[in-house]
Amino acid sequence: MKRITIDPITRLEGHGKIEIFLDDKGKVANAYLQIPELRGFEKFCEGRLVEDMPQITERICGVCPEAHHMASVKALDAVYHVDPPPTAKKLRELLYSAFYVADHTTHFYILGGPDFVMGPEADPALRNVLGVIGKVPEVGKEVIKTREMGHEIIEMVGGRKIHPCTALPGGMSHGLTEEQRQQIEGMAKSLLEFAKLTIKVFDDVVLANKDYVDLILNDSYVHRTYYMGLVDENNKVNFYDGKVRVVDPDGKEFAKYAPAEYLEHVAEHVEPWSYLKFPYLKKVGWNGFADGPQSGVYRATPLSRLNAADGMTTPLAQAEYERMYETLGGKPVHATLATHWARVIELLYAAERLLELSADPEVAGPDYRTVPTATPDEGVGIVEAPRGTLTHHYVTDEHGVVQKVNLIVGTTNNNAAISMSIKKAAQGLIKGGKGISEGLLNKIEMAFRAYDPCFACATHSLPGEMPLEVVIRDHSGEEVRRLTRNL
């Protein structure tokens, strides 16, 4: 196969590009995803006060500002060497659980869900965000209501609906009154009912249909990788706090570390043809875009979190967790499309956790901040963003002025796996140079949409609708076909 040099300077003009290379037999040899690079974030932050970072980093993402806000404030706790009091941690986790309920609900019904509810073979005109509403009509209104409630809770705790502003190093700037706590508890009960309904929808529409289950288990969408997720001291899933746990492709614990240690475990590989960084497990090493225990490629997704943990802390979610693994043949599950199922289980957990926290009288307690007294220097904050483990690392001088910033956002963890998933999906379809059609585009999109990727998020395309160009090249690098979506 002829060696092609892809010029990384080619501007992507705000759209994603996938390049598929065929070998001389017309089979897929390689596939690479490129997305537009946003430059200069670190430089932008240098010289600013580190306390401004939660407000600044919220602007990175038009869809999950709350995740960045939370990772950022945890990094601030670390920079200032302060441990927030229990009430503060509960308030933050309460806010974060409400955010998860809204976000996962939106994703399932509006974004990822359509891949299943409508089916991959459905008419493309229906097979989009709008089609699913037709199949499950009342649900549309419930999604809006769920989001409204989620945002109201976030506003009560976070001061603003979507860009919270009350988290400070050492805690929160204000607490909840008993009246507010009760209001939130009322909403949480309602949200839990809807989460249960969502499980039922998934059951009735997806799991009851053998074709879908076959699709989930289809080998085109399977990768045996390492898995990463945040766990509490009992190795149960926690979105807000804990240690990072990594399991190997057989599900055995490979590493468990505190946020401050992340650089001992994760390194970033660079390829000449892409701006994207490819994080991998340092102790395994980079051995290319490959599956298996010898490859340092790992995934951080809802499915990864469930694979990396030993269970869920809440009863209904735990029951669903066990059911999923029973149905799909044990732990860990490697089928990328099962991420949609994992997401629905997480939705249930988030709703149960929200109710737990809102029913806890300590969440409305008076002790919601410990004022830091130490000199700031360096800190790492890690949370689970809906799209994967999110890391914020700040270095400051003794006045709290930012010197260095390193972020690993949720989707970045999965950059290597996404390219591998695209390649595998394409391989399943393109044989002897044939099989290139609209259906190919759909299948490729399904492969990477399962990761719920947060590409070009700072320029706020409606997620999932990022313009995409797929270029297929033959073994001499000549373009064979070009497919586009929304371009």
Next chain:
Amino acid sequence: MKTLILGTGNPILRDDGIGPRIVQELEGLISTPEVTLRQTSLAGMSLVELLIGFDRVIVIDAIQTGGKPGEVYRLTPDSFTSTQDFASHHSVGLLQAVELGKKLDQPMPREMLIVAIEAKDVSNFGEGFTPEVENAIPLAVEQVLAELKE
């Protein structure tokens, strides 16, 4: 008619933030109760929610068509067909948001107008605009005020 003037963009991504900036200018110039001014850097479903209950929306947005930076265009949803070369994420996102809102049985604006400014740099983090885009602010403001007079 209840009108929403919505400036969309990321205020820390250079020219991408021109929409909110222009709304900021308009704050001092518009005081009729039927007109609501809003700035947003949100995407996805949040866009749908912002539109609920308005009869008309005027979106102010950065755009990249390959044209001259600082040009101000007056566009409607019909301007965005596949034969046109318009690459504006926010506006396309908003069009879909309106569709989605209708499907979710929410009261969506009947009229949509987009005042778009050709951007030069939407790839580098930074506050402030390229000179060409900065200079377009008065023109864009005028365009919006003219729309309101009709």
